[in-house]
Amino acid sequence: xxxxxxxxxxxxxxxxxxxxxxxxxxxxxxxxxxxxxxxxxxxxxxxxxxxxxxxxxxxxxxxxxxxxxxxxxxxxxxxxxxxxxxxxxxxxxxxxxxxxxxxxxxxxxxxxxxxxxxxxxxxxxxxxxxxxxxxxxxxxxxxxxxxxxxxxxxxxxxxxxxxxxxxxxxxxxxxxxxxxxxxxxxxxxxxxxxxxxxxxxxxxxxxxxxxxxxxxxxxxxxxxxxxxxxxxxxxxxxxxxxxxxxxxxxxxxxxxxxxxxxxxxxxxxxxxxxxxxxxxxxxxxxxxxxxxxxxxxxxxxxxxxxxxxxxxxxxxxxxxxxxxxxxxxxxxxxxxxxxxxxxxxxxxxxxxxxxxxxx
Amino acid sequence: xxxxxxxxxxxxxxxxxxxxxxxxxxxxxxxxxxxxxxxxxxxxxxxxxxxxxxxxxxxxxxxxxxxxxxxxxxxxxxxxxxxxxxxxxxxxxxxxxxxxxxxxxxxxxxxxxxxxxxxxxxxxxxxxxxxxxxxxxxxxxxxxxxxxxxxxxxxxxxxxxxxxxxxxxxxxxxxxxxxxxxxxxxxxxxxxxxxxxxxxxxxxxxxxxxxxxxxxxxxxxxxxxxxxxxxxxxxxxxxxxxxxxxxxxxxxxx
Amino acid sequence: xxxxxxxxxxxxxxxxxxxxxxxxxxxxxxxxxxxxxxxxxxxxxxxxxxxxxxxxxxxxxxxxxxxxxxxxxxxxxxxxxxxxxxxxxxxxxxxxxxxxxxxxxxxxxxxxxxxxxxxxxxxxxxxxxxxxxxxxxxxxxxxxxxxxxxxxxxxxxxxxxxxxxxxxxxxxxxxxxxxxx
Numbered sequence: 001x002x003x004x005x006x007x008x009x010x011x012x013x014x015x016x017x018x019x020x021x022x023x024x025x026x027x028x029x030x031x032x033x034x035x036x037x038x039x040x041x042x043x044x045x046x047x048x049x050x051x052x053x054x055x056x057x058x059x060x061x062x063x064x065x066x067x068x069x070x071x072x073x074x075x076x077x078x079x080x081x082x083x084x085x086x087x088x089x090x091x092x093x094x095x096x097x098x099x100x101x102x103x104x105x106x107x108x109x110x111x112x113x114x115x116x117x118x119x120x121x122x123x124x125x126x127x128x129x130x131x132x133x134x135x136x137x138x139x140x141x142x143x144x145x146x147x148x149x150x151x152x153x154x155x156x157x158x159x160x161x162x163x164x165x166x167x168x169x170x171x172x173x174x175x176x177x178x179x180x181x182x183x184x185x186x187x188x189x190x191x192x193x194x195x196x197x198x199x200x201x202x203x204x205x206x207x208x209x210x211x212x213x214x215x216x217x218x219x220x221x222x223x224x225x226x227x228x229x230x231x232x233x234x235x236x237x238x239x240x241x242x243x244x245x246x247x248x249x250x251x252x253x254x255x256x257x258x259x260x261x262x263x264x265x266x267x268x269x270x271x272x273x274x275x276x277x278x279x280x281x282x283x284x285x286x287x288x289x290x291x292x293x294x295x296x297x298x299x300x301x302x303x304x305x306x307x308x309x310x311x312x313x314x315x316x317x318x319x320x321x322x323x324x325x326x327x328x329x330x331x332x333x334x335x336x337x338x339x340x341x342x343x344x345x346x347x348x349x350x351x352x353x354x355x356x357x358x359x
Numbered sequence: 360x361x362x363x364x365x366x367x368x369x370x371x372x373x374x375x376x377x378x379x380x381x382x383x384x385x386x387x388x389x390x391x392x393x394x395x396x397x398x399x400x401x402x403x404x405x406x407x408x409x410x411x412x413x414x415x416x417x418x419x420x421x422x423x424x425x426x427x428x429x430x431x432x433x434x435x436x437x438x439x440x441x442x443x444x445x446x447x448x449x450x451x452x453x454x455x456x457x458x459x460x461x462x463x464x465x466x467x468x469x470x471x472x473x474x475x476x477x478x479x480x481x482x483x484x485x486x487x488x489x490x491x492x493x494x495x496x497x498x499x500x501x502x503x504x505x506x507x508x509x510x511x512x513x514x515x516x517x518x519x520x521x522x523x524x525x526x527x528x529x530x531x532x533x534x535x536x537x538x539x540x541x542x543x544x545x546x547x548x549x550x551x552x553x554x555x556x557x558x559x560x561x562x563x564x565x566x567x568x569x570x571x572x573x574x575x576x577x578x579x580x581x582x583x584x585x586x587x588x589x590x591x592x593x594x595x596x597x598x599x600x601x602x603x604x605x606x607x608x609x610x611x612x613x
Numbered sequence: 614x615x616x617x618x619x620x621x622x623x624x625x626x627x628x629x630x631x632x633x634x635x636x637x638x639x640x641x642x643x644x645x646x647x648x649x650x651x652x653x654x655x656x657x658x659x660x661x662x663x664x665x666x667x668x669x670x671x672x673x674x675x676x677x678x679x680x681x682x683x684x685x686x687x688x689x690x691x692x693x694x695x696x697x698x699x700x701x702x703x704x705x706x707x708x709x710x711x712x713x714x715x716x717x718x719x720x721x722x723x724x725x726x727x728x729x730x731x732x733x734x735x736x737x738x739x740x741x742x743x744x745x746x747x748x749x750x751x752x753x754x755x756x757x758x759x760x761x762x763x764x765x766x767x768x769x770x771x772x773x774x775x776x777x778x779x780x781x782x783x784x785x786x787x788x789x790x791x792x793x794x
Binding site: 091 | 400402413416421422424426430434435436437438445462463470
């Protein structure tokens with residue numbers, strides 16, 4: 001299939017539809033408007049459901065209902081709207097339902113602004129809602145990857161019966177890049193996907209089984225039962241941590257004197273700076289976590305070359321990933337952070353300057 | 360031996376855990392019977408609320424989901440949209456439906472979602488211990504209105520049937536009471552009609568039960584019914600507010 | 614090779630479209646491209662701008678700090694972006710809306726009364742096509758044929774009159790661009 005020039009917001013929506021998503025519930029917010037508008041336009045054409053909910057709270061609960069009925073379902077929003085969804089996300093995780101949530105991040109806290117930011121790392125990776133649970137968090141850094149992650153997200157959600165968040169930002173949502181889509185799932189494949197969870201989901205009792213009584217629930221008032229349930233979830237998370245860690249290395253070699261860690265949009269800017277430094281004969285590597293949970297702790301350790309004297313974390317926030325990098329590095333090398341906030345994206349020149357100061 | 364009464368198959372064998380004199384059991388049974396009579400046991404799904412009936416998913420013998428407080432209509436919307444071949448209802452109390460979940464109920468009704476909503480109004484929060492509800496009557500004492508509901512300060516009770524019947528989409532809206540056998544028989548008719556309309560995917564159906572809470576009202580079960588009759592029914596008048604399936608019903612749009 | 618471009622002007626002048634067509638044509642010619650708009654309230658009324666990158670290499674940062682090409686359709690765009698244009702870079706300036714001119718001596722300046730020319734061709738709507746033409750004539754960043762094919766594909770049936778005007782504007786722009794070479 002030929003490449004199409006598309007905004008990230010539209011590409012992820014198209015890819016979700018191609019992945020068999022036929023249910024989408026959301027509430028408008030900038031800078032993810034193109035996503036909800038694309039769904040509004042395309043869902044009726046494929047016989048799917050597009051519903052503009054009365055609030056983000058309602059939208060995530062519609063997702064809970066549809067996921068409880070075992071179907072591929074998605075919602076999207078931007079930072080303040082994702083905060084509103086946290087109650088529902090906790091319930092979805094607690095009830096072990098597969099769902100995909102896209103966050104096109106903007107500057108915060110509060111209403112903040114509508115420019116790109118990465119300030120929802122803690123919210124996505126360290127909790128967000130109440131209780132012991134994890135989201136699987138995927139962080140794209142290009143329009144192509146944003147699109148590809150839609151199908152990955154649905155597969156992971158179905159595989160582990162857990163909500164998956166794609167943590168993007170206003171830059172990736174708004175920018176256009178060429179994107180090549182995977183072939184769309186056929187109606188037959190979609191039908192099969194729609195029935196993959198009938199052992200536990202809300203569904204017709206087709207053969208009139210007298211024992212058919214499926215419950216979608218996160219309530220357990222007996223502490224010992226709840227304990228067992230949470231432990232079961234964490235056994236599942238251990239498997240996710242073992243199998244699903246993803247990261248990218250860029251210019252990582254034994255010559256590196258500095259190793260950068262950056263994710264999402266920020267990593268693109270860091271790459272440009274690394275390219276410039278290369279021309280000056282200065283060797284800097286980059287490791288980019290693609291899954292923010294599970295986090296690539298071991299890969300970071302492996303990427304630290306023998307000459308590395310500085311690990312440098314760059315983010316569009318105040319250093320929310322820094323703790324995870326420090327946990328990985330365990331004091332082997334000094335870890336430093338620099339970032340921009342308020343929806344300001346740092347420039348390659350700024351990163352270059354920071355890195356040059358390490359030589 | 361002739362069977363004159365039995366548990367409908369739409370109820371599990373789990374005994375109800377409600378307080379003595381509570382009418383949740385009656386409401387559950389009316390709904391369960393209507394589902395059985397409509398032959399929907401294998402296509403039915405319910406959404407239970409946060410409140411006294413939080414364990415409703417243990418009592419109904421078909422698929423059930425537990426929703427967050429107030430969100431049942433949104434959850435039911437997602438379920439019905441995902442599986443249009445299923446028939447879905449929510450079961451909600453007054454705090455759940457008329458306070459924290461006001462947006463969800465109004466918009467599900469306004470979209471004309473093909474759901475049934477069963478709303479139990481007993482003018483108080485039961486599960487959390489007798490706090491003031493949006494339907495608590497003027498001057499009525501609760502643990503959070505210890506001097507009586509002051510309407511100058513906190514406003515008047517919300518009449519949900521009246522509110523929802525201002526919308527165009529709802530198909531059937533009726534308020535019934537559960538205070539005597541005769542009223543329960545009337546209520547059974549209304550519930551049956553709601554479930555029948557649900558089976559036929561006609562649109563949004565809403566039944567409000569005027570009910571009691573002997574425990575939190577601090578009145579014995581029999582007297583609590585008299586209290587409800589004397590105090591609730593004048594404010595929450597029973598009757599049909601909308602029935603697009605019948606002619607000559609007030610507010611009907613044909 | 615990597616070419617980084619910023620197009621800027623008032624909202625409504627079609628600057629985002631300039632970047633989009635160039636990115637699209639670049640893509641069709643087998644290059645890597647990115648298109649990053651300013652967005653938000655300044656989309657309407659204020660100054661809109663878009664960073665476009667066309668490259669033989671994979672594109673790292675889509676953010677352009679030091680453009681090789683600046684298309685400035687109004688004075689605020691010159692004031693904001695001209696100082697950061699790379700030495701020897703190209704500045705395409707609409708003199709009708711840039712009364713104070715361009716302060717840089719060390720760039721290749723193509724100054725033309727672009728608004729007047731667009732009206733002469735028949736519509737202010739073709740101002741952006743004129744700009745694309747100048748980019749093509751001056752830098753050869755993309756090919757005219759790719760643009761023509763692109764415009765044909767969605768305008769030929771829908772609005773043949775606008776198509777003709779657009780193509781005329783691009784051709785006129787190419788002439789202007791080539792004259793300055």
